[in-house]
Amino acid sequence: METELIMIGTGSAFSRHSYNSCFAIKSESFLLLVDAGGGNGIFAALQKSGIAVADIHHLFITHVHADHVLGAIWLIRGVVNMVKDSLYSGKLNIYGNKSVINAICRICQMTFLNADYDKMADCIKFVEVCNDDIFQIQNVSFRCFDVCSVNVEQTGFRMTLEGGTEIVCLGDESLTLRNSCNAVNCDILICGAFCRYADKEIYQPYEKYHSTVRDVAVLAEMFNIRNLVLVHCEDDDLTHRQELYQDEAADYYSGMVIVPTDGERLRL
Numbered sequence: 422m423e424t425e426l427i428m429i430g431t432g433s434a435f436s437r438h439s440y441n442s443c444f445a446i447k448s449e450s451f452l453l454l455v456d457a458g459g460g461n462g463i464f465a466a467l468q469k470s471g472i473a474v475a476d477i478h479h480l481f482i483t484h485v486h487a488d489h490v491l492g493a494i495w496l497i498r499g500v501v502n503m504v505k506d507s508l509y510s511g512k513l514n515i516y517g518n519k520s521v522i523n524a525i526c527r528i529c530q531m532t533f534l535n536a537d538y539d540k541m542a543d544c545i546k547f548v549e550v551c552n553d554d555i556f557q558i559q560n561v562s563f564r565c566f567d568v569c570s571v572n573v574e575q576t577g578f579r580m581t582l583e584g585g586t587e588i589v590c591l592g593d594e595s596l597t598l599r600n601s602c603n604a605v606n607c608d609i610l611i612c613g614a615f616c617r618y619a620d621k622e623i624y625q626p627y628e629k630y631h632s633t634v635r636d637v638a639v640l641a642e643m644f645n646i647r648n649l650v651l652v653h654c655e656d657d658d659l660t661h662r663q664e665l666y667q668d669e670a671a672d673y674y675s676g677m678v679i680v681p682t683d684g685e686r687l688r689l
């Protein structure tokens with residue numbers, strides 16, 4: 422079985438027709454979930470993507486914002502309950518920076534039944550990651566880095582699959598001059614592009630600390646990135662979004678641009 426990138430959600434924080442951006446990388450022996458969206462909609466979104474909670478043992482959270490971290494609270498609650506019913510075995514490893522781990526622990530403590538919170542020690546393992554940390558999940562290696570967001574501490578990673586494919590994730594941050602050194606020459610870059618530059622008056626990406634398709638495309642060409650997967654997008658016109666974004670990017674970028682919708686699977 423080949424490795425797949427499964428886009429569980431593709432929307433930005435306030436998107437109305439998509440779940441918040443999160444994705445999985447999956448092969449026969451490997452499954453990593455990256456971010457969890459903002460609520461218990463994660464369960465429906467996972468189900469639509471054909472991913473069982475019982476199979477998730479590795480979750481990377483890029484930053485502490487509600488639209489990325491609150492779904493993790495629900496996943497933990499789900500795992501705790503499944504453990505009680507012997508439907509989940511092993512541990513859920515949650516990788517994140519210090520503020521992510523702190524927030525998750527505090528929210529769980531404040532909102533779970535005491536017995537459930539105590540049970541977390543048996544089935545949840547927090548792995549705090551710092552910039553430049555290197556770690557391995559099975560045969561896939563990861564290097565973490567600061568994506569240099571201006572508004573929140575956000576941790577990205579560069580992962581190398583067994584076959585050598587290099588995937589870079591910037592969370593919901595765009596490719597910028599501050600973080601592009603981490604994405605140079607990668608095969609696939611998954612990053613935020615809030616809307617087209619042509620629509621910046623409508624969606625006001627810069628006011629929201631986000632950026633546009635054109636901005637990402639210009640830098641992706643400069644830094645020799647082979648394929649772009651754009652997420653965390655506005656979702657007013659899902660039917661034409663991919664085509665419109667591709668048209669804008671094509672003026673600046675010669676690689677492939679994918680603007681997935683929820684549930685879309687891409688072979689790596």
Ligand SMILES: [Zn+2]
Nearest residue numbers: 434486488593
């Ligand atoms: Zn976000």
